[in-house]
Amino acid sequence: MERTKKMTLLAPFLLCFFIQMTSCSTDYISQKTQNLMKSHPLIDGHNDLALQLRRLYRNKLSKINLRTINTTRTNLHKLKTGHVGAQFWSAYVLCGAQDKDAVRLALEQIDVIKRMCNEYEELEFVTSSQGIQNTTKIACLIGLEGGHIIDSSLAALRMFYDLGARYMTLTHTCNTPWAQTSGGGPHKVYQETKGLTEFGKEVVKEMNRIGMIIDLSHTSFNTSREVLAISQAPVIFSHSAAYALCGIERNVPNDILIKIKENNGMVMVNFHTAFIACGKTANISTLADHFNYIKKIIGPEYIGFGGDYDGVTGFPEGLEDVSKYPLLVEELLRRGWQDFEIKAILRENFLRVFSKVEQVSDKVVPLLLNIKYVQEGKSVFFCIIFCVLCIVIKEFPKMYF
Ligand SMILES: [Zn+2]
Numbered sequence: 001m002e003r004t005k006k007m008t009l010l011a012p013f014l015l016c017f018f019i020q021m022t023s024c025s026t027d028y029i030s031q032k033t034q035n036l037m038k039s040h041p042l043i044d045g046h047n048d049l050a051l052q053l054r055r056l057y058r059n060k061l062s063k064i065n066l067r068t069i070n071t072t073r074t075n076l077h078k079l080k081t082g083h084v085g086a087q088f089w090s091a092y093v094l095c096g097a098q099d100k101d102a103v104r105l106a107l108e109q110i111d112v113i114k115r116m117c118n119e120y121e122e123l124e125f126v127t128s129s130q131g132i133q134n135t136t137k138i139a140c141l142i143g144l145e146g147g148h149i150i151d152s153s154l155a156a157l158r159m160f161y162d163l164g165a166r167y168m169t170l171t172h173t174c175n176t177p178w179a180q181t182s183g184g185g186p187h188k189v190y191q192e193t194k195g196l197t198e199f200g201k202e203v204v205k206e207m208n209r210i211g212m213i214i215d216l217s218h219t220s221f222n223t224s225r226e227v228l229a230i231s232q233a234p235v236i237f238s239h240s241a242a243y244a245l246c247g248i249e250r251n252v253p254n255d256i257l258i259k260i261k262e263n264n265g266m267v268m269v270n271f272h273t274a275f276i277a278c279g280k281t282a283n284i285s286t287l288a289d290h291f292n293y294i295k296k297i298i299g300p301e302y303i304g305f306g307g308d309y310d311g312v313t314g315f316p317e318g319l320e321d322v323s324k325y326p327l328l329v330e331e332l333l334r335r336g337w338q339d340f341e342i343k344a345i346l347r348e349n350f351l352r353v354f355s356k357v358e359q360v361s362d363k364v365v366p367l368l369l370n371i372k373y374v375q376e377g378k379s380v381f382f383c384i385i386f387c388v389l390c391i392v393i394k395e396f397p398k399m400y401f
Pocket residue numbers: 145218239311
């Protein structure tokens with residue numbers, strides 16, 4: 001009886017102690033997150049702000065203030081709060097523009113991204129892994145969303161690279177004549193395309209050669225597998241999650257995760273509720289499950305962030321805009337992720353992938369001599385061989401007789 005009385009008296013003190021400890025550990029994790037993200041600003045693989053600029057403001061930047069705009073989930077103030085150090089802005093073009101004005105629309109999206117990045121001193125347009133590392137601002141990069149943008153032209157692909165695009169998602173929600181989209185896609189075009197065609201393989205090789213990252217989000221499993229079988233450079237999923245946790249074809253199944261590890265590429269995890277919880281409600285923990293799962297299958301070296309903000313509508317409770325990334329990092333720390341693993345997914349993994357893509361590009365044989373990569377080079381190649389043979393045949397008798 002006496003003992004029960006003592007326990008009753010002690011209970012409020014124990015409760016206070018427990019609350020104190022919990023708040024201490026919350027403060028500690030929050031502070032640790034801030035420190036980690038300050039030293040390793042996050043690189044995000046996919047943001048559709050440019051789509052919203054077209055949809056809401058017809059790309060008229062003069063009508064808005066990007067620092068404080070609140071009709072979108074992204075603004076400069078929120079990016080800073082979220083410790084975003086580099087952002088791939090998506091130059092997205094709707095599938096309905098395929099074989100029509102897709103090239104022009106992509107040019108207009110690249111134009112608005114470049115103007116945005118040049119007009120705001122908080123941003124800096126970069127085109128290399130070194131560029132991301134050199135800047136103290138938020139690095140701006142361009143990703144082309146949808147292979148239909150190049151209109152089946154390697155020349156157009158190369159020109160988009162020259163304009164600064166550094167990845168291309170091989171399909172959006174429609175097949176192209178050369179690559180198959182995930183789940184059949186809502187746009188019933190080029191239904192005969194299965195996986196990657198011969199021209200699709202040429203696109204992959206040309207992307208390797210010029211140093212443009214291959215993005216497999218939105219592609220069919222077969223397309224992904226076929227690209228992974230031939231790409232000399234690491235590839236990414238710029239905004240996809242784990243298929244085992246939400247079985248839709250926009251996500252990555254285990255066998256492809258393993259191929260991504262072998263390829264030294266990465267999956268930048270999508271935050272969209274429909275992809276992480278298959279339409280059910282989701283919170284920070286639901287998303288952290290995808291990070292944990294991919295880590296369990298292939299390790300933390302192949303994971304990154306692909307928020308997909310402003311491209312879709314549903315986001316997990318607590319992760320409503322780009323200022324909220326630190327809350328996800330806090331959750332991962334609470335789940336036992338080590339500092340070096342957090343640094344890897346924030347930044348280092350993507351820099352590894354990007355610099356390897358650049359190295360592969362440097363090593364590939366120059367354009368004129370590469371008969372395999374560029375069909376147009378064929379005649380030039382044979383011409384050179386023919387000329388050399390002519391000289392040898394002409395000079396040979398003089399040298400020896
Ligand atoms: Zn997308």
